[in-house]
Amino acid sequence: MTIDAVGLTKQYRDILAVDDLTLHTTRGEIYALLGLNGSGKTTTIRMLLGLIRPTRGQVSLFEEPVEKAVSDVIARLGLQPHAHHRAQTLSLGNKQRLALAKALLHQPDLLLLDEPANGLDPAGVAEIRSLLHDLAHHNGVTILLSSHILTEVARLATRFGVLDHGRLVWEDATTELVAQARPRLRVTVHAPGHATAALRAAGHTVSAEDGELTLTEDRAIHHPDEIATQLVTAGCPPTRLAVEQDDLETCFLRLVSHT
């Protein structure tokens, strides 16, 4: 275990910024902290870093810094053209790169990053993504980051946690977030039990809830007419049939509002 936080709580007068948060990460994992503005991401990261003291709870981190050549890191982050510039004169994107370069100097086992893609152009975002991916997958570095860019989180992180008003309300593999955004065929019929049985007998995977059937197989999504035909043949014609797809933002907002 690399981050081991138990019951982390931060109270600022009448604001409960982080509320009883328990979080563990494993080696080489990329964990994304998601949440709306003010949900407590920065406060959590600052407590994990030891920059602010929790009101309650404990954090323990496993780390073993090792010195490494500065030029290696500068090269890795593409900062050579700016090697002799003062940090204050760098653009926001290059300041972000510099901050990451400083962190990498110590060959860390663990990186805690608050919005690492903030201020970067799309090429910079892709570059940081590939760097973080390499660090986690090839060097076994554990990474916890906060981000607002859900598509990036889905591509990069292995696991995510959703903070809402300081509480960790959801935690899952990012593949689950992506799965929620996958298209599905929704079918409304008068006799859902009969229709489900008929479609299953025809080899389809069907889930039924509140009288509505859902199919997620590619075949059903690309050929809903075949499903309609099978239902008509089985004597339960659909009253509604639609392919629906949520974007990642919708899935994320649903997670925040449902919990």
Ligand SMILES: Nc1ncnc2c1ncn2[C@@H]1O[C@H](COP(=O)(O)OP(=O)(O)OP(=O)(O)O)[C@@H](O)[C@H]1O
């Ligand atoms: N030093 C402080 N004093 C008082 N309240 C604070 C302080 N720092 C943060 N807060 C409050 O704690 C809550 C959580 O803030 P935090 O900055 O951790 O959220 P965040 O998820 O990082 O937000 P954002 O996405 O906007 O960066 C907010 O209500 C914020 O106003």
